[in-house]
Amino acid sequence: GAVVSQHPSWVICKSGTSVKIECRSLDFQATTMFWYRQFPKQSLMLMATSNEGSKATYEQGVEKDKFLINHASLTLSTLTVTSAHPEDSSFYICSASRSGWNIQYFGAGTRLSVL
Amino acid sequence: AQSVAQPEDQVNVAEGNPLTVKCTYSVSGNPYLFWYVQYPNRGLQFLLKYITGDNLVKGSYGFEAEFNKSQTSFHLKKPSALVSDSALYFCAVRVRSGNTPLVFGKGTRLSVIA
Numbered sequence: 001g002a003v004v005s006q007h008p009s010w011v012i013c014k015s016g017t018s019v020k021i022e023c024r025s026l027d028f029q030a031t032t033m034f035w036y037r038q039f040p041k042q043s044l045m046l047m048a049t050s051n052e053g054s055k056a057t058y059e060q061g062v063e064k065d066k067f068l069i070n071h072a073s074l075t076l077s078t079l080t081v082t083s084a085h086p087e088d089s090s091f092y093i094c095s096a097s098r099s100g101w102n103i104q105y106f107g108a109g110t111r112l113s114v115l
Numbered sequence: 116a117q118s119v120a121q122p123e124d125q126v127n128v129a130e131g132n133p134l135t136v137k138c139t140y141s142v143s144g145n146p147y148l149f150w151y152v153q154y155p156n157r158g159l160q161f162l163l164k165y166i167t168g169d170n171l172v173k174g175s176y177g178f179e180a181e182f183n184k185s186q187t188s189f190h191l192k193k194p195s196a197l198v199s200d201s202a203l204y205f206c207a208v209r210v211r212s213g214n215t216p217l218v219f220g221k222g223t224r225l226s227v228i229a
Contacts, residue, residue, distance in 0.1 A: 006158065034216055043205065043221040044159075093158050095217075102147060102166055104217060106158035 002028045004096050006107025013084055014115055021079045021110045023094035029074035030096035034104065035067075038091040047092075050077050084114045117142045119206050121220035128196045129228050136191040136223045138206030148189040149207040149217065150180055159205060165189060176200070196227045 003026040013019050023033055032051050036044040048069050050056040056069035066088075068080040077096075081088055091111050095104040118141045128134045140146055147166055151159035163174025165182040173179045180191045189206060203224050207217040 004158075009156075041222075043219045046216045046218075049216055091156075095159075102164060103149070103161055105161065106151070108158040109156065111156065 002026075002096070002105045004030075004094065004105045004107040006094055006110055008110060009108060010111045010113075012113045012115065015085055016083055018080055018082045019084055019112060021081075021092055021094075021112075023077045023079070023096065023107050025075045025096045025105075028096075028098055030077070031074065031099045032097050033071055033077040034095045034097075035069060035077075035079050036093045036095070038093060038109075040091075044093060047079075081112065084112070086114045088112065089114045117208055117210060117218045119208050119218055119220035121204075121206055121223045123223050124221075125224045125226065127226045127228060130198055131195050134193050134196040134200070134225065134227070136204050136206075136225060138189045138191065138220060139187050140189060140206070140208045141187065142208055142210045144210040146189075147209050147211070148180075148182060150174065150178070150189075150191050151205045151207060153203040153205065153222070162191070162204075196225075198227045198229050201225055201227045 005024045007022045035047045038044050046059050047062045048056040048058045050069050050071040052071050052074050058064045071077040093109040095106045097104045120139045149164045150162040153159050163172050165172050170182045178193050203222045205222045206220040209215050
């Protein structure tokens with residue numbers, strides 16, 4: 001299957017700082033990338049859908065000014081958690097797909113811990 | 116609205132025995148159904164999908180799933196479980212093709228005991 005790389009895999013930061021998470025499709029051009037958030041022992045909750053070259057579409061309840069998503073190229077999307085707080089601590093997972101594909105391919109996830 | 120139910124939080128099975136992880140769905144249209152597996156601190160790995168055609172679909176690592184339209188189910192099965200199958204399994208659905216988001220069930224933790 002296609003490969004999606006997510007970096008970093010684990011990040012610890014101080015409250016009030018910003019953290020950037022990268023999601024890269026290594027062997028295909030991802031026209032669409034999705035960002036999910038997963039709380040312990042819970043399912044994945046969709047945060048936003050990002051189409052290359054367009055503004056991301058955020059799910060209800062997700063603050064777009066706090067979770068900045070950029071999808072500037074067909075192989076890279078970034079999620080920036082601005083002014084992070086302890087309640088933002090979570091596991092963030094991206095997935096990528098391409099027009100005409102039925103399958104989404106997932107990154108390995110980023111565990112964010114805000115102190 | 117689309118939804119997925121995985122009624123079991125945990126499934127325990129002895130190694131070598133058959134396993135079933137249950138999934139039912141609710142959509143207003145034809146479903147596109149998926150199973151993913153997640154190992155600790157890792158992203159999701161695709162196992163198999165049902166789009167159209169044969170109701171029994173075969174996927175990675177010996178897993179298979181049967182689409183049952185009348186029961187709106189898509190249970191994951193494997194004839195003989197391995198200890199290495201122990202992981203978190205997610206069922207997901209969407210109603211059309213293309214780059215649309217998946218709706219996930221809450222996940223079922225499978226423990227295979229040697």
